[in-house]
Amino acid sequence: MSNNFVTAIKSRINYQVFLLLTLIVLLFVFDHLTDGVIMKRNVIFRLTENVMEVGLIALSMTLVIATGGIDLSVGYAMALAAIMMGLTYEKTGSMVAAVAVCLLTGMLCGALNGLIIAKAGIPPLVTTLATFSLYTGVSKCIAGSNIFSAFPEGMTILITHRLFGIIPYQFILFLVLASLFAFAFNRTRYGRYLRGMGFNEQTVRFSGVNIGLTKFNIYVLAGLMSAIAAIVYLCRLPAAKPDIGININLETITAVVLGGTSIVGGVASIEGTVLSILILGVLRKGLSLIGLGGDKYNFILGIILVFCLIGFSFLNGQITLTRKKVTE
Amino acid sequence: MTNVLELRNIVKTFPGVKALDNMKLELRKGELLAICGENGAGKSTLMKIVTGVYKPDSGEMLLNGEPVHIKHPNDAYEKGIAIIYQETSLFPELTVLENIFMGHEFIRRKFGLHFIDYEKMRQTALDIFGKLGVEIDLDGKVGGFGVATKQMIEIAKALTYDAKILILDEPTASLTSREVTALFNTIKRIKAEGVSMVYISHRLEEIFLIADRVMVIRDGGYVATAGAKDVNSNQLVSWMIGRELSDLYSKTPTKPGAEALSVENLNQGETLKDISFTLRKGEIVGLSGLAGSGRTELAHALCGLSEIDSGTIRMNDREITVDNYHEAIRQGMVYVSEDRKANGLITQMAIGENMTLSILDKLSGWLGIRFKREREMVDAYTARLKIKAMSSATVLNNLSGGNQQKVSVAKALVAEPRILILDEPTRGVDVGAKSEIHKIIDELVHRDLAILMISSDLPEILAMSDRIYVMKEGRIAGELPKEEASQEKILTLAL
């Protein structure tokens, strides 16, 4: 009997090595295509600049998907949190208050999701489809056609200045939070519970775990990360408007799936998500440097997602072919 | 006279277990043949072969004298063989009419297109239900009907396939006596139409009422067939049991101590009625009864996995309320599930991860899970329970059923319970692992644990228990101390 877990670990580590190699290859490819711009010391870290918001949300999205759920409202919760932050700052002039309101908004958005999913038992797909409409609507109602940009000068300081002049602060934030997430997921019991829920929720329930509370918490966490992402975004572009999170869904989910997390749950990897975010960052920046920006990037994302889904479906199919209900 | 259905020399094995050995079956035209046997005797495996869910390893099947191979459940339908299970495979959101004709609706051609012919279907349905003697609203959603009616719908569905052989698997399990009478009337009518029936049931009184002949199987083998008028229940019971109690089990005598658990007047809806019993330290209490009598439901209720309507639970003379399973574990009461695949274990995760799943909060500190301590604990229990695996990181999928069950037991033991509730601890386990598990249970009871063991394996429960409670239809039908207990007595109480 083959030791499947070791194989699984090996294949996971192998896959992460594969991701790392892909990252390195991409770096070299784009370096070549841009005539040596990429690999310069002061450029290489900046590659991750724009993708850190996605990265932050992808961290909590990994947890959500690990349990077999999904959250399509993250981008819009982020926009709403940003708008609330702008509004609060405008009305009170206090950065502290603005940040607090921002975080609170994010958590409330998450709490609404969590409540409906955990308490009412409505599938996460439909719930977050509904809430994303709601959050967009609320954002637009509050903002109207305004753009909240009355932020203090010092806000962008976090972006214009970098550690040692080369490493962006948001990247450090991302790495710090990623480490926390990785720690929580790999080394605490919650990680086990989440993975277990993705595989077999009943068993986890029969092990004395409060499933409802756990689910509620991960959605609140997703909301919180959306709020943090909003702050990072505003530090970069101090203009809060309702459509700043429009693309986030796709990028986050692609990052998570590319990182080796199974879309139906159970198998998950924070490290994989981190590596994928880096890859996506290089991809995005690289493509824009050679003139293929915006839409082309999305297109490629979509293709990557489709291939990953199909590919992992084959891989996972050899181990367990549990066909879950297709509308989650 | 050829039999309408005949099976010869059927053998079916699963990994580690021989489910059917040289099984035979002869069903005469127009008769109702009852099949009796304990839980696990092989009745459902046999029926799954007849209806095309399983393929036999060897042996042959003849339909009206002609050999047949049934490849798929739908194939069985096409050949006129239909089975009515306890859990219906109906679609609750669709109407009765839609359900009974699902997949084989009548078609009418009009303007070159195919249209469902509702009129013809309706007429046929009314005919069939008329034959069954049942009045029903064809346009009602199936989900709105009760179990008894759903059964009638399933029977009607079978008849729309023009079934000539109808298999009824424990049809009266969830019916009231009035509904049973109605069912029997229906059965008589079907017989009059020339349909042959196989009736699987534990309820001997019913069998004598309705069957022409009775067939008994035991441990996957054929025992005997006799006319229903030519036997009595004692004869049937002894046929069902008839084997030696081997000394495979190693329960050594203990002196039970103080009362560990006492339950009074526990009620839960229709499933548990006025349950009262006690459990003492250092004793094994067996809980016997037929499938569906409420044993697992009782275990769930005790452990907070389901809600009770009323009743008192006392542990060590103190009344406790167990709202959820976490609380049960905290109080020292742990449950080993009967269905490890569904809710006992996570087969895609590793041995170690499964084993500690219920007590991770105790194994965790500020820096997360104490992995070293966890590994030590897992290794200790793996050794103690003799779990055969490459390492604690092995995924459960790769273990044999017996070893998986040991992990399930280990999962309970790591919580250091004072009261252990085992639900079918050796189900789906090979002989070797079975006796090892029994040794472990014996060891535990010597350490003053109070053990409640639910089992459908009569020799097991007789060998291991100090006392046996028998459940029947949600109640405790009787209590038997070890010296007085016997297979006959248990079955008599249970039936």
Place this chain on the structure above:
Amino acid sequence: MARKNKLLEIVKTREFALGVFTLGVFAILYATTNFSSAAGLQSYAKDVAYILTASIGMTILFIAGNTDLSMGTTLGLAGYFAAYFAKTGSHWYVFIPVAIVVGVIFSGINGLIVVLFKVPSMVASLALMTVHMGLFTLLPLGGWVENVPRHFADVGYAVLGGVPLVFVIAVTLFLAALLFMKFTRFAKKLYAVGGNYNSAILAGISPDRTIFHAYLISGALIGVASILLNTTKQMVQANSSYGMEMVFITTTVVGGTSVNGGKGGLVGTMIGSFFYALLTRAMIFYGFQDYYSYAFQGVIILLAVLATEIDFGRVAKRLSAALQARDENRTHRKCP
């Protein structure tokens, strides 16, 4: 007696309540704004036309247990291609089939991914949505067709006895779809597969084939809907219907079709379509900005799904049982 019971049963359904509510809103609009003008009613009818057609496709997929988040972009693509062909000289008997074929192809690809590779339909369609958007930029004319030719717009502006042609087409399609859902074996299979995948297999149905066919049908309907929508416009843009699937999901869900599959029907979706189009109109007439519609949409979907999925009877029972137990506890304590 039986007829009276049947009437009573109809009255008790959710569709009936929704229908009454819609009529109520309609009446209010009619009375208080110039909605009642011929132009107003015709605009409304044109809205209903494409919403209803596409929603039929969404409903069919829902019943079979799936979702399609790429419906908006597919619709855009189909409309674009039709307009493009029209611009290069084709007439309705060419560009309408073109739209349908485009819809079928893209929806079919979606179906293949779901059925062959067992990818959950939500994620698959999410990914395809962006692939579609990527395709937009590769399209000739940049995905835009300005100043659509006369013969294209004629379809959209045609009026039959005061009723817009597109509305007539949509209603005809709807009636055909109703017949289809009632009288074909395929329709029953949809419900079976969505209701219980395994029971469907036992009944001899091939779930994969059924689901794939559902995607094909939905694709065709998307194609038609794209015609009904885009011929009413001066300019056709491939990416203008991005996000439109939310509308179709709203109408489906509000109409009572379950997100879990196996339950629901076209009648509810039809009323849902009328309702949604009415709501949009109402908001325009009463001066609400269009982003209110997002908020409404979200709330409506939530309420609709809660209404479908939660068994309020059981919730009420448990609530009253809990309250009763609490009261009993109180009186129990009083007795020493």
